[in-house]
Amino acid sequence: MLDHTPVAVMERHALRINPAKTCQPIGALYAASGLHRCLPHSHGSQGCCSYHRSHLTRHFREPVMASSSSFTEGASVFGGASNLVQALGTIFSTYGPDVVAVHTTCLSETIGDDIPSIIARAREEGAIPDGKHVIHASTPSYSGSHVTGFAAMAAGMVNYFAEEPTSSRRRKDGRTRVNIVPGFVEPSDMREVRRIAELMNLTPTVLPDTSGVLDAPATGTYEFYPKGGVTVDELRGLGRAVATVALGPQASRAAAVAVENRCYVPREILDLPIGIAATDRFVGVLRRRAAYEVPGELLDERGQLVDLMADARQHLHGKKVAIFGDPDHVVAMAEFVADLGMRPVHILTGTPGKSFEKRVGTLLAGRSPDANVRSRGDLFLLHQWMKNDPVDLLIGTSYGKHLARAEDVPFVRYGWPILDRFGHSYFPSVGYRGGLRLMEKILDALLDRRDRDAPDEEFELIL
Amino acid sequence: MARILKAREGQVTRSRISVDGAPDLDCDRRSVAGSVSQRACTFCGSRVVLYPIADALHLVHGPVGCAVYTWDIRGALSSGPQLHRLSFSTDLRERHVVFGGEQQLEASLVELIARHRPNAAFVYATCIVGVIGDDVDAVCRAVSGRTGIPVIPVRSEGFRGSKRDGYSAACRALESLVGTAPTDGVTAHSVNLLGDFNLAGEIWIIRDYLERLGVQVVANLTGDGRVADIRRAHGAALNLVQCSGSTVGLAEHLRERYGQPYLRVSYFGFEDMAEALYGVARHFKDPQMMLRAREIVAEGITEAMPVIRAVRPDLEGKRAAIYVGGAFKAVSLVRALRTLGMRTVMVGSQTGTAEDYRTLTALCDPGTVVVDDSNPLELASFLVEEDVDLFVGGVKERPVAYKLGVAFCDHNHERKIALEGFVGMANFAKEVHASVTSPVWQLTPRRRREPSPSPLPGAVR
Numbered sequence: 013m014l015d016h017t018p019v020a021v022m023e024r025h026a027l028r029i030n031p032a033k034t035c036q037p038i039g040a041l042y043a044a045s046g047l048h049r050c051l052p053h054s055h056g057s058q059g060c061c062s063y064h065r066s067h068l069t070r071h072f073r074e075p076v077m078a079s080s081s082s083f084t085e086g087a088s089v090f091g092g093a094s095n096l097v098q099a100l101g102t103i104f105s106t107y108g109p110d111v112v113a114v115h116t117t118c119l120s121e122t123i124g125d126d127i128p129s130i131i132a133r134a135r136e137e138g139a140i141p142d143g144k145h146v147i148h149a150s151t152p153s154y155s156g157s158h159v160t161g162f163a164a165m166a167a168g169m170v171n172y173f174a175e176e177p178t179s180s181r182r183r184k185d186g187r188t189r190v191n192i193v194p195g196f197v198e199p200s201d202m203r204e205v206r207r208i209a210e211l212m213n214l215t216p217t218v219l220p221d222t223s224g225v226l227d228a229p230a231t232g233t234y235e236f237y238p239k240g241g242v243t244v245d246e247l248r249g250l251g252r253a254v255a256t257v258a259l260g261p262q263a264s265r266a267a268a269v270a271v272e273n274r275c276y277v278p279r280e281i282l283d284l285p286i287g288i289a290a291t292d293r294f295v296g297v298l299r300r301r302a303a304y305e306v307p308g309e310l311l312d313e314r315g316q317l318v319d320l321m322a323d324a325r326q327h328l329h330g331k332k333v334a335i336f337g338d339p340d341h342v343v344a345m346a347e348f349v350a351d352l353g354m355r356p357v358h359i360l361t362g363t364p365g366k367s368f369e370k371r372v373g374t375l376l377a378g379r380s381p382d383a384n385v386r387s388r389g390d391l392f393l394l395h396q397w398m399k400n401d402p403v404d405l406l407i408g409t410s411y412g413k414h415l416a417r418a419e420d421v422p423f424v425r426y427g428w429p430i431l432d433r434f435g436h437s438y439f440p441s442v443g444y445r446g447g448l449r450l451m452e453k454i455l456d457a458l459l460d461r462r463d464r465d466a467p468d469e470e471f472e473l474i475l
Numbered sequence: 476m477a478r479i480l481k482a483r484e485g486q487v488t489r490s491r492i493s494v495d496g497a498p499d500l501d502c503d504r505r506s507v508a509g510s511v512s513q514r515a516c517t518f519c520g521s522r523v524v525l526y527p528i529a530d531a532l533h534l535v536h537g538p539v540g541c542a543v544y545t546w547d548i549r550g551a552l553s554s555g556p557q558l559h560r561l562s563f564s565t566d567l568r569e570r571h572v573v574f575g576g577e578q579q580l581e582a583s584l585v586e587l588i589a590r591h592r593p594n595a596a597f598v599y600a601t602c603i604v605g606v607i608g609d610d611v612d613a614v615c616r617a618v619s620g621r622t623g624i625p626v627i628p629v630r631s632e633g634f635r636g637s638k639r640d641g642y643s644a645a646c647r648a649l650e651s652l653v654g655t656a657p658t659d660g661v662t663a664h665s666v667n668l669l670g671d672f673n674l675a676g677e678i679w680i681i682r683d684y685l686e687r688l689g690v691q692v693v694a695n696l697t698g699d700g701r702v703a704d705i706r707r708a709h710g711a712a713l714n715l716v717q718c719s720g721s722t723v724g725l726a727e728h729l730r731e732r733y734g735q736p737y738l739r740v741s742y743f744g745f746e747d748m749a750e751a752l753y754g755v756a757r758h759f760k761d762p763q764m765m766l767r768a769r770e771i772v773a774e775g776i777t778e779a780m781p782v783i784r785a786v787r788p789d790l791e792g793k794r795a796a797i798y799v800g801g802a803f804k805a806v807s808l809v810r811a812l813r814t815l816g817m818r819t820v821m822v823g824s825q826t827g828t829a830e831d832y833r834t835l836t837a838l839c840d841p842g843t844v845v846v847d848d849s850n851p852l853e854l855a856s857f858l859v860e861e862d863v864d865l866f867v868g869g870v871k872e873r874p875v876a877y878k879l880g881v882a883f884c885d886h887n888h889e890r891k892i893a894l895e896g897f898v899g900m901a902n903f904a905k906e907v908h909a910s911v912t913s914p915v916w917q918l919t920p921r922r923r924r925e926p927s928p929s930p931l932p933g934a935v936r
């Protein structure tokens with residue numbers, strides 16, 4: 013399927029081939045589904061919304077709900093204000109959410125619909141019942157990517173709900189509150205960062221929080237609004253935290269900045285806590301903010317990860333790795349594989365933003381001097397790199413499977429979306445435990461390949 | 476009755492004993508703004524139809540998302556080139572929205588055509604292109620002149636309408652290809668296959684039957700399709716049209732333009748598959764061919780029957796719900812489920828016409844719920860109310876069914892097994908049986924009114 017890819021790399025300006033990103037609204041939709049009893053709403057034509065829901069369903073294998081303004085030809089000329097007002101009326105009377113989270117699309121942005129004033133009009137006209145909320149984020153896909161769309165909606169939640177604290181920031185039980193923006197990660201990852209913060213004696217507000225929403229159990233009933241998600245009350249209380257920890261600058265920075273601006277809660281912008289070093293930094297910040305010593309339980313988890321890193325060292329050393337996917341994921345993974353003694357040689361994201369290249373450079377600190385690093389790339393370019401400088405392992409989303417096959421390279425699925433495997437939403441990649449899981453996946457892929465390729469006499473029982 | 480949007484009341488009905496008694500469904504209208512519709516857009520419809528043409532370049536002119544969501548998502552198999560499975564997008568940025576994307580489009584086309592040497596190129600216009608007003612037609616003409624291959628604009632801006640409007644846009648694109656090459660070597664007993672997308676290799680099954688009938692297949696529109704075949708498709712004596720919505724417009728056009736008659740067929744289930752073959756033989760008024768058709772049917776059914784017989788006892792009397800893209804397919808499914816001894820208690824589609832729904836209402840048992848353009852809440856409540864054992868639907872419906880502990884069979888574009896032809900009926904039977912009898916349903920509370928999960932082993936009852 014990929015036999016057309018030429019080896020010679022040339023600059024392309026006009027064209028995206030096999031993208032390594034998608035559009036902002038799907039990220040906004042994902043973020044909004046992590047708000048309790050919220051119905052995400054796509055302000056645009058029906059198609060976008062239908063695609064976004066299908067795509068998220070393919071990854072999470074869960075029902076994904078969202079409504080659409082169902083633009084027609086008329087709306088594309090005269091604007092979509094009346095569609096949105098009508099839509100809000102329909103939504104509240106039929107689906108009964110507490111919150112509707114409106115994101116825009118390419119179309120409504122180009123037409124120039126002003127969402128806040130349309131929301132105001134809808135309220136005046138009685139389309140929004142008392143005590144119900146409508147929030148919004150601006151997410152045209154001709155800028156950013158699904159990751160920035162997630163960031164915009166997370167910030168939107170803050171901007172609409174966060175209040176300046178009126179009472180004390182101390183909780184009665186003596187625990188300190190902290191806000192955590194977890195990034196565009198799995199429900200399991202959101203669960204895990206919460207667990208780690210709780211181990212650090214903190215009371216976290218995770219926003220958004222899709223755990224309990226997009227990893228809901230089979231109960232024999234269909235819950236249109238599953239029990240998970242950050243609540244409006246929790247969002248109102250964001251100002252009572254000692255800090256907002258943003259995990260992954262691209263997906264989470266905007267929300268942390270918004271909390272700081274509205275409620276004077278300081279922000280801590282960190283990498284996604286994937287791998288040992290990034291998790292250490294995360295735990296370090298929590299420790300400082302909580303003024304609480306790292307408990308034995310967490311130290312043991314770290315110790316287990318170090319132990320496995322030592323055990324498996326010889327199988328990883330010097331292996332060349334290509335990594336692609338979302339910027340926050342790729343940055344953290346590049347550092348982790350370097351810490352494992354491997355060499356990340358091709359490092360690529362589709363999301364635009366030069367900070368990506370800089371951060372990778374800082375974290376690798378000369379450990380992979382000739383690495384190709386690129387933001388706003390695509391998989392066609394990555395394939396060309398892999399032809400020019402072959403690797404031992406490819407790490408990325410399901411879209412890498414064609415590359416892995418064409419170049420016959422072991423492949424670890426990591427990030428979003430994963431469309432051809434199961435179970436990924438249930439196990440975290442973040443934290444020390446996530447590190448163990450990622451190592452298991454990497455080692456399985458490498459050693460399965462070694463076994464496959466070994467001549468009979470070298471095919472050994474014990475490795 | 477399920478919670479139904481007030482404005483949607485006309486889009487749901489229950490079939491009656493007499494067809495005349497049931498009101499016509501108020502279908503083919505825009506979804507209510509604000510509903511959680513399962514429907515897609517014009518672009519989606521066009522992409523679905525044209526995507527399987529494997530030696531053409533498919534360039535999505537627009538922001539990157541529209542291209543990503545249609546990248547290698549359909550199992551429309553090709554026996555040769557795989558060019559259709561790559562994703563090409565002009566990835567419009569802010570500056571293009573302001574200054575226009577024509578240059579971007581032209582440069583992309585030129586680069587891609589030089590590298591991939593496709594036999595034709597399709598350029599899909601997405602919503603935003605319609606708004607910024609790029610002259611896609613002019614760019615396509617210019618590039619076609621420079622490269623010497625047909626470069627065909629597809630007017631598929633999503634807001635222009637429903638998926639069905641996208642089918643028409645795709646048909647118009649195909650119309651411009653048909654009739655542009657000589658028809659040497661096309662015989663008197665020849666057909667084109669319209670509206671089959673070769674999911675899981677299904678068109679190969681149908682082509683095999685037709686070849687055994689002694690019928691030449693000139694062009695596949697569009698499963699495993701090739702540009703050169705489509706260009707000479709006007710030479711065929713007959714068009715076989717499957718999938719009601721998608722290509723009937725093209726068939727109409729070909730009849731007017733080239734005098735090609737068409738036959739509406741379905742390849743799902745014994746009855747419809749057999750009728751398709753008999754219809755072809757009748758059309759060519761060839762008694763030998765009719766004999767061969769009978770042989771193929773007899774042989775196909777004989778081969779498939781043991782499977783049906785084996786699974787039927789487990790399925791007898793079970794209740795099925797159907798929600799699919801096209802209503803014509805739903806008709807075949809009702810029949811096929813009946814062959815398995817199952818009863819359809821709910822049936823609906825995203826894009827059916829009034830006529831389709833009349834057919835469905837007449838076909839189904841009295842009391843069957845018939846819906847147009849449904850939403851997940853509504854579907855879920857029908858599944859519960861109608862006490863459904865099997866749901867046949869697409870990607871967005873599957874997890875809803877599983878949450879309710881209802882078995883599921885994928886009959887949309889993500890299916891991985893061939894369901895057409897006699898062998899397809901056997902596959903369908905196996906698939907339905909595997910899903911309905913899966914041990915997992917023992918572990919989920921099957922229906923709401925049943926008591927909570929059985930106690931753990933060792934627990935006191």
Ligand code: SF4
Binds near residue numbers: 153
């Ligand atoms: S129009 Fe924009 S929002 Fe809609 S699918 Fe395409 S890229 Fe995404």
Ligand code: SF4
Binds near residue numbers: 061063600601
């Ligand atoms: S932008 Fe338009 S064409 Fe693209 S997916 Fe959305 S509705 Fe369809």
